[in-house]
Amino acid sequence: MDILKEKFRVKAAEITKEAKSIVKEHGAKKADEVSLRQVFGGMRGVKSMIWETSNLDPEEGIRFRGYSIPELRKLLPSRNGDDQPLPEGLFWLMLVGEIPEQKEVDWLSDEWEKRATVPAHTYAVLDALPSHTHPMSQFTAAIVSMESESIFSQRYADGMSKYDYWDATYEDAMNLIAKLPRIAAYIYRKTFHDNKHIEPDLSLDWAGNFAHMLGISDNQFKSLMRLYLTIHADHEGGNASAHTVHLVGSTLSSSYMAFAGGMTSLAGPLHGLANQEVIKFIFEMIEELGTDNPSKDEIAGYVQKTLDAGKVIPGYGHAVLRQPDPRFTAQRVFAEKYLSDSTIVNIVWKLFEVVPPILEGLGKVKNPWPNVDAHSGAILVHYGLKEYSFYTVLFGVSRALGVLSALCWSRAMGFPLERPKSVTLDWVREFIKES
Ligand code: CMX
Numbered sequence: 001m002d003i004l005k006e007k008f009r010v011k012a013a014e015i016t017k018e019a020k021s022i023v024k025e026h027g028a029k030k031a032d033e034v035s036l037r038q039v040f041g042g043m044r045g046v047k048s049m050i051w052e053t054s055n056l057d058p059e060e061g062i063r064f065r066g067y068s069i070p071e072l073r074k075l076l077p078s079r080n081g082d083d084q085p086l087p088e089g090l091f092w093l094m095l096v097g098e099i100p101e102q103k104e105v106d107w108l109s110d111e112w113e114k115r116a117t118v119p120a121h122t123y124a125v126l127d128a129l130p131s132h133t134h135p136m137s138q139f140t141a142a143i144v145s146m147e148s149e150s151i152f153s154q155r156y157a158d159g160m161s162k163y164d165y166w167d168a169t170y171e172d173a174m175n176l177i178a179k180l181p182r183i184a185a186y187i188y189r190k191t192f193h194d195n196k197h198i199e200p201d202l203s204l205d206w207a208g209n210f211a212h213m214l215g216i217s218d219n220q221f222k223s224l225m226r227l228y229l230t231i232h233a234d235h236e237g238g239n240a241s242a243h244t245v246h247l248v249g250s251t252l253s254s255s256y257m258a259f260a261g262g263m264t265s266l267a268g269p270l271h272g273l274a275n276q277e278v279i280k281f282i283f284e285m286i287e288e289l290g291t292d293n294p295s296k297d298e299i300a301g302y303v304q305k306t307l308d309a310g311k312v313i314p315g316y317g318h319a320v321l322r323q324p325d326p327r328f329t330a331q332r333v334f335a336e337k338y339l340s341d342s343t344i345v346n347i348v349w350k351l352f353e354v355v356p357p358i359l360e361g362l363g364k365v366k367n368p369w370p371n372v373d374a375h376s377g378a379i380l381v382h383y384g385l386k387e388y389s390f391y392t393v394l395f396g397v398s399r400a401l402g403v404l405s406a407l408c409w410s411r412a413m414g415f416p417l418e419r420p421k422s423v424t425l426d427w428v429r430e431f432i433k434e435s
Contacts, residue, residue: 012412051237053094061326115178150254166412172255173404185213234402277314279377315374327372
């Protein structure tokens with residue numbers, strides 16, 4: 001058994017025992033009450049699942065196993081003096097709750113490299129799709145096509161005991177995460193660079209090699225990818241992509257199917273696709289205003305026009321957060337260090353000054369502040385990754401780390417099929433009469 005799997009086995013046995021006794025002794029205690037507003041309003045805030053890998057505070061933002069992003073930037077191992085953390089370290093932390101040592105992270109980089117070969121038929125599936133297929137649809141199709149390799153599905157068909165589900169899920173999670181950068185890079189080079197692919201550099205780490213295969217050789221871009229793939233990894237369990245993986249996974253479909261479900265969810269413009277929408281919005285604004293150095297007044301006018309047309313301002317607002325997203329701030333810190341002269345980054349910073357008061361003025365937006373998607377595209381454009389329809393794939397590669405480590409926990413803890421209750425409007429009418 002590999003070192004990470006053995007650590008997970010021991011932790012999971014301990015926590016599962018504790019969880020069982022909590023439910024036995026305290027199972028009747030009320031964790032929440034649900035209002036009709038929540039029933040109609042997308043279940044905001046309803047406490048309804050266990051998610052160990054991260055937790056989101058409305059004011060403070062995300063903490064991964066108790067650590068904030070600035071803390072992780074200091075504590076997680078990095079590569080040869082790079083000042084950004086390695087996503088391998090975050091995966092380790094999310095899976096077993098411990099900050100790994102450098103040698104453990106190096107082991108994980110090597111382990112993922114060993115598991116990274118993508119089946120030939122997956123490339124054939126991608127090649128069969130028309131070139132105008134959105135990169136997120138390509139990404140999802142590729143993931144579904146690899147279900148044929150699922151160890152969980154094979155072992156289940158052979159009659160696996162439920163006590164071994166976690167083991168097969170761990171194997172699938174590790175294999176899938178290992179392969180995602182190659183698939184994503186293949187989609188990018190096929191769609192935007194005449195199908196000219198770049199061989200992996202086996203001496204690099206997971207994110208660095210991904211940056212290399214995308215075809216951007218700048219070392220700063222490798223560093224950015226390490227940061228990017230770390231901060232997008234997890235945002236507790238209730239967000240749409242994570243919750244989808246949790247729901248689909250609860251049916252015992254494989255990690256491949258559950259993760260593909262999560263990716264279809266991430267591909268919506270109110271969620272992960274907002275990262276492409278932000279850059280599209282900025283490009284269209286530059287075009288309409290006829291300048292890449294617009295004044296704050298010009299930006300305010302364009303924002304107002306967008307709202308008047310019944311559209312949202314992408315990259316702003318959040319279902320849980322009530323402050324600027326620390327993932328936005330982490331990217332801003334990176335950009336302040338390396339990209340303060342970038343025209344497009346400066347537009348993002350001006351939007352940060354202009355948009356919140358306008359959204360606040362609408363009197364209905366609960367969070368007028370920027371989210372993670374408000375900043376990411378501008379940095380990518382600076383390094384030459386301008387094809388914004390690809391951006392959500394980058395988000396998806398990162399999100400695998402959180403949702404698949406959480407799926408290992410769901411399987412280890414033996415969580416049942418998820419099945420909340422829906423009600424009809426007739427039920428609501430009766431309920432109102434009676435209450
Ligand atoms: N621009 C314009 N209007 C906005 C807005 C924005 N950025 N954010 C919220 N609103 C509006 C809502 O559309 C809603 O209007 P109606 O009452 O007319 O329907 C009202 O304000 C109240 O919404 P809310 O309670 O503040 O926000 P929700 O929890 O319903 O929605 C979110 C959250 C993210 C979908 C919303 O803020 C939004 O659409 N933002 C823009 C898209 C975006 O950036 N999404 C990415 C989120 C991060 C991620 O998942 O990656």
